Amino acid sequence: MKKTIITVVGKDTVGIIAKVCTYLADKKINIEDISQTIVQGYFNMMMVVDTANSTNSFMDMADDLEELGKSIGVVIKCQKEEIFDQMHRI
Amino acid sequence: MINIFEVLETNNMVEKENLDVRTITMGINLLSCVDKDLETCRKKIYNTIYEATKDLVATGEYISREFGIPIVNKRISVTPISLVGGACCKTVEDFASIAKTLDEVAKKVGVNFIGGYSALVSKGMTKADELLIRSIPLALSTTERVCSSVNLGSTKTGINMDAVKLMGEIILETAQYTKENDSLGCAKLVVFCNAPDDNPFMAGAFHGVTEADKIINVGVSGPGVVKTALEKVRGENFEVLCETIKKTAFKVTRVGQLVAQEASKMLGVPFGIVDLSLAPTPAIGDSVADILCEIGLEYAGAPGTTAALALLNDQVKKGGVMASSYVGGLSGAFIPVSEDQGMIDAVEAGALTLEKLEAMTCVCSVGLDMIAIPGDTKATTISGIIADEMAIGMVNQKTTAVRIIPVIGKTVGDTVEFGGLLGHAPVMPVNPYSCEAFVNRGGRIPAPIHSFKN
Numbered sequence: 001m002k003k004t005i006i007t008v009v010g011k012d013t014v015g016i017i018a019k020v021c022t023y024l025a026d027k028k029i030n031i032e033d034i035s036q037t038i039v040q041g042y043f044n045m046m047m048v049v050d051t052a053n054s055t056n057s058f059m060d061m062a063d064d065l066e067e068l069g070k071s072i073g074v075v076i077k078c079q080k081e082e083i084f085d086q087m088h089r090i
Numbered sequence: 091m092i093n094i095f096e097v098l099e100t101n102n103m104v105e106k107e108n109l110d111v112r113t114i115t116m117g118i119n120l121l122s123c124v125d126k127d128l129e130t131c132r133k134k135i136y137n138t139i140y141e142a143t144k145d146l147v148a149t150g151e152y153i154s155r156e157f158g159i160p161i162v163n164k165r166i167s168v169t170p171i172s173l174v175g176g177a178c179c180k181t182v183e184d185f186a187s188i189a190k191t192l193d194e195v196a197k198k199v200g201v202n203f204i205g206g207y208s209a210l211v212s213k214g215m216t217k218a219d220e221l222l223i224r225s226i227p228l229a230l231s232t233t234e235r236v237c238s239s240v241n242l243g244s245t246k247t248g249i250n251m252d253a254v255k256l257m258g259e260i261i262l263e264t265a266q267y268t269k270e271n272d273s274l275g276c277a278k279l280v281v282f283c284n285a286p287d288d289n290p291f292m293a294g295a296f297h298g299v300t301e302a303d304k305i306i307n308v309g310v311s312g313p314g315v316v317k318t319a320l321e322k323v324r325g326e327n328f329e330v331l332c333e334t335i336k337k338t339a340f341k342v343t344r345v346g347q348l349v350a351q352e353a354s355k356m357l358g359v360p361f362g363i364v365d366l367s368l369a370p371t372p373a374i375g376d377s378v379a380d381i382l383c384e385i386g387l388e389y390a391g392a393p394g395t396t397a398a399l400a401l402l403n404d405q406v407k408k409g410g411v412m413a414s415s416y417v418g419g420l421s422g423a424f425i426p427v428s429e430d431q432g433m434i435d436a437v438e439a440g441a442l443t444l445e446k447l448e449a450m451t452c453v454c455s456v457g458l459d460m461i462a463i464p465g466d467t468k469a470t471t472i473s474g475i476i477a478d479e480m481a482i483g484m485v486n487q488k489t490t491a492v493r494i495i496p497v498i499g500k501t502v503g504d505t506v507e508f509g510g511l512l513g514h515a516p517v518m519p520v521n522p523y524s525c526e527a528f529v530n531r532g533g534r535i536p537a538p539i540h541s542f543k544n
Contacts, residue, residue, distance in 0.1 A: 079156070086345065086347065088096040
């Protein structure tokens with residue numbers, strides 16, 4: 001199963017990671033890696049997750065996380081890992 | 091494993107620099123639809139296209155979501171209709187009725203353009219070819235999404251000057267038929283020399299007879315990505331400049347390759363080619379002219395423009411070729427005027443003329459594109475412009491094209507509004523001297539010699 005990359009971009013507030021992780025745990029999605037950085041004053045986080053045992057489809061997860069992002073004032077995107085692999089690895 | 095900076099770089103390209111997959115174009119063979127009876131032929135065409143493409147738009151949207159990359163257009167190209175309709179079409183109205191069928195099925199499956207209302211007449215015209223060409227004004231004025239193209243010459247056959255003369259008249263007639271909409275019909279009509287069989291871009295896409303029954307071709311675009319990358323190497327030498335363009339082109343083409351493979355898998359249709367083209371849109375930051383300025387020109391059209399465009403085009407191809415094993419023949423920089431804000435600015439500043447654009451087409455990926463000229467331009471003058479462009483393609487063994495819009499009722503100084511991706515354009519002056527006697531000679535210009543290159 002290919003991995004999914006979740007990115008969170010927005011103003012830093014308390015509990016962003018907690019909320020995203022709670023959702024993922026709820027759906028049995030395993031987090032393999034988390035990293036974060038501040039770019040031009042914006043909070044940027046990236047998670048690599050494995051959705052092999054997920055109880056949700058990719059599209060449902062993408063929709064749910066987008067909604068969750070809206071409720072905490074950040075932008076959350078789900079993308080299949082291949083696009084980054086293709087672009088940055090030969 | 092992918093790191094956060096790589097992820098951010100990709101997403102910035104999409105969100106801030108207008109990286110997109112410009113089109114997924116499905117090519118469909120319609121030769122099986124040939125029939126003596128017009129109604130049967132139309133029915134077969136409708137059904138064949140509908141069956142093949144009913145999932146195309148939904149698939150495009152799914153892939154777009156999966157990878158977080160916009161796929162702007164989903165399109166269809168079909169076998170040149172002069173071949174398909176030849177057996178049953180006896181009048182221009184017969185041919186135009188096939189155009190209507192194409193339009194109906196395009197609307198039904200939700201694609202925004204369908205290409206292939208075409209004839210390939212690089213050496214001679216059959217009766218059906220000529221009839222189709224004569225039906226173009228009617229076809230384009232009574233349909234919305236149908237695009238038409240005519241191949242008038244090639245390096246191997248020379249230039250069919252009878253067809254060139256006819257197309258000058260047809261372009262003017264199409265302008266007349268669609269004069270209420272600033273002669274918009276001509277924006278959906280292009281003439282070629284050395285037309286490629288697998289072009290995913292409109293208005294010139296058709297499904298060549300050398301292709302399989304169905305094929306997926308993808309066009310990617312990202313002038314903004316190249317422009318932004320070049321901002322970081324201002325003042326550096328040509329080696330650094332070329333390296334930067336090449337690397338960026340590689341990354342952009344890889345996205346196209348991924349989308350093409352995924353679409354091919356989901357639709358069960360073989361993958362044809364990825365065409366990496368720097369195809370601008372009227373959106374700010376999505377301009378090829380801006381790249382030329384970033385390379386070091388005050389305006390596109392300034393001295394040095396042809397050289398800058400030549401290196402840009404070549405580096406784009408070099409990066410693209412490394413990124414995909416099947417790169418389309420048109421890959422490179424497109425230089426449409428109305429679709430590129432930087433080009434429009436250059437024309438308005440007086441920096442860019444029709445003659446300079448012609449010189450630029452010797453080194454860019456296609457040709458004179460989306461250029462508005464005065465509506466009272468003579469048909470023979472349009473044919474002369476076409477002949478010049480065809481000669482460039484023929485001698486240099488490259489594809490060249492002309493998509494020119496004589497805007498009825500408008501003249502130099504006026505502006506034309508085509509709307510949407512087609513943009514707006516200032517009407518450009520055309521050389522006023524006549525080429526009537528040249529165009530009226532009739533016959534063919536022979537193919538150029540292929541040896542004695544020294």
